Amino acid sequence: xxxxxxxxxxxxxxxxxxxxxxxxxxxxxxxxxxxxxxxxxxxxxxxxxxxxxxxxxxxxxxxxxxxxxxxxxxxxxxxxxxxxxxxxxxxxxxxxxxxxxxxxxxxxxxxxxxxxxxxxxxxxxxxxxxxxxxxxxxxxxxxxxxxxxxxxxxxxxxxxxxxxxxxxxxxxxxxxxxxxxxxxxxxxxxxxxxxxxxxxxxxxxxxxxxxxxxxxxxxxxxxxxxxxxxxxxxxxxxxxxx
Amino acid sequence: xxxxxxxxxxxxxxxxxxxxxxxxxxxxxxxxxxxxxxxxxxxxxxxxxxxxxxxxxxxxxxxxxxxxxxxxxxxxxxxxxxxxxxxxxxxxxxxxxxxxxxxxxxxxxxxxxxxxxxxxxxxxxxxxxxxxxxxxxxxxxxxxxxxxxxxxxxxxxxxxxxxxxxxxxxxxxxxxxxxxxxxxxxxxxxxxxxxxxxxxxxxxxxxxxxxxxxxxxxxxxxxxxxxxxxxxxxxxxxxxxxx
Numbered sequence: 001x002x003x004x005x006x007x008x009x010x011x012x013x014x015x016x017x018x019x020x021x022x023x024x025x026x027x028x029x030x031x032x033x034x035x036x037x038x039x040x041x042x043x044x045x046x047x048x049x050x051x052x053x054x055x056x057x058x059x060x061x062x063x064x065x066x067x068x069x070x071x072x073x074x075x076x077x078x079x080x081x082x083x084x085x086x087x088x089x090x091x092x093x094x095x096x097x098x099x100x101x102x103x104x105x106x107x108x109x110x111x112x113x114x115x116x117x118x119x120x121x122x123x124x125x126x127x128x129x130x131x132x133x134x135x136x137x138x139x140x141x142x143x144x145x146x147x148x149x150x151x152x153x154x155x156x157x158x159x160x161x162x163x164x165x166x167x168x169x170x171x172x173x174x175x176x177x178x179x180x181x182x183x184x185x186x187x188x189x190x191x192x193x194x195x196x197x198x199x200x201x202x203x204x205x206x207x208x209x210x211x212x213x214x215x216x217x218x219x220x221x222x223x224x225x226x227x228x229x230x231x232x233x234x235x236x237x238x239x240x241x242x
Numbered sequence: 243x244x245x246x247x248x249x250x251x252x253x254x255x256x257x258x259x260x261x262x263x264x265x266x267x268x269x270x271x272x273x274x275x276x277x278x279x280x281x282x283x284x285x286x287x288x289x290x291x292x293x294x295x296x297x298x299x300x301x302x303x304x305x306x307x308x309x310x311x312x313x314x315x316x317x318x319x320x321x322x323x324x325x326x327x328x329x330x331x332x333x334x335x336x337x338x339x340x341x342x343x344x345x346x347x348x349x350x351x352x353x354x355x356x357x358x359x360x361x362x363x364x365x366x367x368x369x370x371x372x373x374x375x376x377x378x379x380x381x382x383x384x385x386x387x388x389x390x391x392x393x394x395x396x397x398x399x400x401x402x403x404x405x406x407x408x409x410x411x412x413x414x415x416x417x418x419x420x421x422x423x424x425x426x427x428x429x430x431x432x433x434x435x436x437x438x439x440x441x442x443x444x445x446x447x448x449x450x451x452x453x454x455x456x457x458x459x460x461x462x463x464x465x466x467x468x469x470x471x472x473x474x475x476x477x478x479x480x481x482x483x484x485x
Binding site for chain 1: 290294297298301305308309312313316320323324329330439442443446447448450451454455458463464466467468470471472474475478479481482483
């Protein structure tokens with residue numbers, strides 16, 4: 001098989017893995033307002049845990065690039081939030097505040113997939129066994145990310161199939177970025193720290209701007225703190241083991 | 243220098259830094275509510291950044307022991323708050339002047355500092371430079387934290403000098419725990435991943451429980467999110483350049 005096709009297939013597999021994250025919601029029937037808060041808290045912990053990993057990786061491959069990327073990521077979220085506020089967006093049958101949060105979540109997670117796609121593509125430069133290892137680990141990382149997306153979307157009334165679909169959508173940049181990254185490894189490796197920093201900045205700001213305030217409003221703070229800290233620790237262990 | 247003395251020196255610096263938190267009140271007199279929120283967010287971001295530094299440093303140690311330690315740390319703070327009945331306590335009430343409330347705030351603050359002590363002790367035993375970094379990060383973190391505490395104490399008509407003293411006193415637990423943790427790990431090195439995990443779990447739990455929740459009401463979501471993220475980013479950045 002032509003290597004480019006192989007890279008594309010591997011990238012697509014990692015994208016599909018994100019959809020698995022929606023599956024736990026098959027077992028949760030109804031979601032109360034407090035359930036929304038808990039889901040937000042879990043998503044916050046998972047995203048912060050993922051950012052710890054991203055920040056380490058970014059600062060190891062280029063500190064300045066990561067810093068610049070992170071600042072751009074923060075500005076990007078602020079700008080997107082302003083635009084969504086101005087345009088009175090509606091996302092399906094979801095209310096206004098919920099629509100903004102849902103869209104932001106999808107945008108943030110989609111943007112953050114770009115650097116993962118680059119990682120898949122460039123890994124093929126280092127030989128097949130390395131590529132399989134990195135692809136598998138990114139696929140596994142994607143599952144809790146799908147869980148985080150679904151935790152925000154599902155309480156807004158999006159169906160489980162919809163959650164899985166949007167989760168996979170958010171990872172579509174992976175096959176799309178993997179191919180050019182494979183063909184132009186050197187160029188992409190130079191820009192990788194910027195991409196990683198951008199993703200980390202955007203995710204951290206998303207957590208503190210949208211997810212946590214909502215969680216604190218609807219649930220008692222010890223519960224929120226408990227869920228955030230446990231899911232953060234869980235995410236770190238998960239990423240370390242796999 | 244004797245390593246234990248190094249631990250004592252730097253944890254004392256972290257504790258003493260709390261007295262600087264009284265300075266903004268000295269200059270301004272009364273703190274606007276939004277400033278209290280930003281001080282809280284600053285403290286939260288610095289603490290989360292330090293938790294990141296500790297996690298990253300301990301990543302290659304035994305993952306299972308580290309994770310178990312994290313759950314112990316989270317569970318420890320959760321249960322102590324439950325037993326002390328302080329789990330829902332709003333730490334920033336300026337209108338509450340009952341004697342019980344004052345003691346509760348000081349107790350919660352001491353418990354908070356104790357976890358920071360475990361973090362410093364664990365970091366010091368992993369490597370001294372890391373420990374010094376963590377201690378200095380907590381020293382800076384203690385300043386906005388003490389500003390908030392002093393504001394609450396001032397509202398209870400406590401003199402500013404005494405408020406600053408109390409802020410330092412709540413950090414005595416930081417000094418004690420950092421030395422105890424350090425000595426225990428020196429005696430039994432297998433405790434290290436447990437202590438690192440404990441510190442990380444407790445720190446993250448405390449950030450989410452104490453400075454952050456009230457801050458959103460005090461200053462609004464956007465500025466709090468920005469201050470927290472930037473403060474966390476500063477610690478991450480300094481770690482990348484210095485360690």
